[in-house]
Amino acid sequence: MAQQPLLSLPEFQSVSTGTLVVKEPLNFWGGARVKPRDTKNSEPVYEPATGRVLCDMIPCGEEEVDQAIKSAHSAYLKWSQLSGMERSRIMLEAARIIRERRNAIAKAEVANNGKSITEAEVDIDVAWQCIEYYAGIAPTLSGQHIQLPGGSFAYTRREPLGVCVGIGAWNYPFQIAAWKSAPALACGNAMVFKPSPMTPVTAVMLAEIYKEAGVPDGLFNVVQGGAETGSLLCHHPMVAKVSFTGSVPTGKKVMEMAAKSVKQVTLELGGKSPLIIFKDCELENAIKGALMANFLTQGEVCCNGTRVFVQREIMPKFLEEVVKRTKAISVGDPLCEGTRMGALISKPHMEKVLGFIKQAKEQGGKVLCGGERFVPNDPKLKDGYFVSPCVLDNCRDDMTCVKEEIFGPVMSVLPFDTEEEVLQRANNTTFGLASGVFTRDIARAHRVAANLQAGTCYINNYNVGPVEVPFGGYKMSGFGRENGTVTIEYYSQLKTVVVEMGDVESLF
Numbered sequence: 001m002a003q004q005p006l007l008s009l010p011e012f013q014s015v016s017t018g019t020l021v022v023k024e025p026l027n028f029w030g031g032a033r034v035k036p037r038d039t040k041n042s043e044p045v046y047e048p049a050t051g052r053v054l055c056d057m058i059p060c061g062e063e064e065v066d067q068a069i070k071s072a073h074s075a076y077l078k079w080s081q082l083s084g085m086e087r088s089r090i091m092l093e094a095a096r097i098i099r100e101r102r103n104a105i106a107k108a109e110v111a112n113n114g115k116s117i118t119e120a121e122v123d124i125d126v127a128w129q130c131i132e133y134y135a136g137i138a139p140t141l142s143g144q145h146i147q148l149p150g151g152s153f154a155y156t157r158r159e160p161l162g163v164c165v166g167i168g169a170w171n172y173p174f175q176i177a178a179w180k181s182a183p184a185l186a187c188g189n190a191m192v193f194k195p196s197p198m199t200p201v202t203a204v205m206l207a208e209i210y211k212e213a214g215v216p217d218g219l220f221n222v223v224q225g226g227a228e229t230g231s232l233l234c235h236h237p238m239v240a241k242v243s244f245t246g247s248v249p250t251g252k253k254v255m256e257m258a259a260k261s262v263k264q265v266t267l268e269l270g271g272k273s274p275l276i277i278f279k280d281c282e283l284e285n286a287i288k289g290a291l292m293a294n295f296l297t298q299g300e301v302c303c304n305g306t307r308v309f310v311q312r313e314i315m316p317k318f319l320e321e322v323v324k325r326t327k328a329i330s331v332g333d334p335l336c337e338g339t340r341m342g343a344l345i346s347k348p349h350m351e352k353v354l355g356f357i358k359q360a361k362e363q364g365g366k367v368l369c370g371g372e373r374f375v376p377n378d379p380k381l382k383d384g385y386f387v388s389p390c391v392l393d394n395c396r397d398d399m400t401c402v403k404e405e406i407f408g409p410v411m412s413v414l415p416f417d418t419e420e421e422v423l424q425r426a427n428n429t430t431f432g433l434a435s436g437v438f439t440r441d442i443a444r445a446h447r448v449a450a451n452l453q454a455g456t457c458y459i460n461n462y463n464v465g466p467v468e469v470p471f472g473g474y475k476m477s478g479f480g481r482e483n484g485t486v487t488i489e490y491y492s493q494l495k496t497v498v499v500e501m502g503d504v505e506s507l508f
């Protein structure tokens with residue numbers, strides 16, 4: 001049943017921490033929000049900053065998933081017939097609406113995810129930029145003309161795949177939905193998106209915006225749910241592709257399910273990325289880079305450079321400065337402009353992160369600052385999932401905190417002596433999402449970048465993510481790419497048409 005758009009609620013604009021309640025249905029297909037069929041498996045969704053229930057997540061079952069996919073398929077039949085220019089115009093309008101509602105979407109993201117409003121606004125900007133970028137590419141999609149003997153020729157057509165599924169993680173809920181839907185729609189596909197069950201709120205806002213911009217009803221649908229709903233999507237025979245963002249264990253399952261009907265897969269998985277700081281670096285930038293590599297979104301970032309290798313000679317100075325600035329990070333109400341770090345996604349996740357820190361101490365690590373549950377003075381935040389940002393010294397490569405993805409505000413610092421040694425240690429991981437190097441030596445910078453086994457290497461910066469630049473993993477961090485022109489390859493297929501201009505020369 002159609003509902004009033006979530007964004008039209010006037011009180012939404014004036015929301016503050018502890019006040020937002022989301023009552024509207026969070027499923028969306030056929031151009032409208034859809035009430036859940038059966039509320040019996042509903043799960044509470046929390047506001048991380050207060051621990052309060054924000055809404056209920058009611059998972060979609062088989063019939064609902066089927067409806068959403070069929071609705072996407074009907075829309076695909078219309079959308080794929082439009083020219084690139086026509087698709088582009090609608091996508092540009094969607095980007096414009098997002099820009100206009102940036103603050104409202106960002107506030108909803110903060111209430112649901114816990115990150116600071118400053119970061120959430122950047123995430124929303126990246127989302128509209130991504131849609132704008134792929135809107136620019138849509139009219140340029142074209143094939144090749146190939147001359148053959150006797151005037152015959154062939155040409156290629158770049159065609160959409162059909163209905164694509166997007167499955168998202170909870171750390172960048174709106175941005176992930178945009179990163180997946182923008183290239184999918186630009187290529188002429190439809191998408192059914194399933195957000196994480198912990199962050200169901202903002203994907204439906206994107207669906208409403210696409211609708212308002214003029215996409216056919218059903219082109220971008222949202223189904224809520226967890227593993228079961230995700231599995232229904234991955235098994236559905238009308239789905240051509242699954243683009244997944246999440247952990248390695250779930251990524252493996254998605255790949256297995258997709259293999260049964262040979263669906264294409266993109267996997268954006270976890271990481272334990274190295275950041276290498278040489279003694280000849282510009283230290284001020286290296287320190288800023290190390291903070292950016294570890295503490296965005298409370299450390300819940302897949303590409304974070306959490307293994308910080310520092311050349312031994314500059315270790316004391318590096319530690320002194322990095323600890324001073326980490327202690328100065330203002331943790332608290334994520335909707336306050338001055339806050340630089342908000343709350344972790346959930347209580348169990350906060351406890352898991354604190355468990356990693358405890359284990360690091362038991363294994364010989366030294367906490368130089370932070371690493372504790374933090375209770376802000378504001379009484380409404382007393383049950384929030386805050387952890388003070390932590391710098392760990394005395395780390396060794398064999399420690400759990402250095403080997404496993406913590407997904408929290410924990411920087412592990414490791415000394416090194418030579419380039420050869422640090423490269424071997426940096427690459428000694430099953431992950432390969434990102435990496436970074438700080439040095440003034442230009443030859444060294446490029447040599448190190450070439451030798452690091454990771455999908456991205458940042459030279460003299462970290463965690464910048466322009467939408468023009470491809471993003472994705474090596475090794476167990478996944479395959480396929482998001483952003484950049486290359487992603488067109490992952491949302492389209494190439495048809496070859498061979499044209500005979502003469503007679504058939506038959507061997508028979």
Ligand SMILES: NC(=O)c1ccc[n+]([C@@H]2O[C@H](COP(=O)([O-])OP(=O)(O)OC[C@H]3O[C@@H](n4cnc5c(N)ncnc54)[C@H](O)[C@@H]3O)[C@@H](O)[C@H]2O)c1
Pocket residue numbers: 167168169170171172194195196197225226227228229230231234245246247248249250251253254267268269270271301302303405407433473
């Ligand atoms: N590489 C990237 O771009 C990127 C970005 C963000 C997060 N991540 C990774 O995501 C992880 C954290 O996110 P998370 O805890 O939401 O990950 P997760 O693997 O637990 O869940 C990710 C998504 O998969 C769904 N899911 C769970 N089981 C499923 C199944 N059997 N079939 C289909 N879908 C299923 C979840 O409901 C959720 O929507 C971290 O490892 C992080 O590094 C990677």
Ligand SMILES: C[N+](C)(C)CCCC=O
Pocket residue numbers: 171172296300301302303463464465
């Ligand atoms: C921090 N970046 C560069 C925006 C990447 C976020 C990708 C998801 O975790």
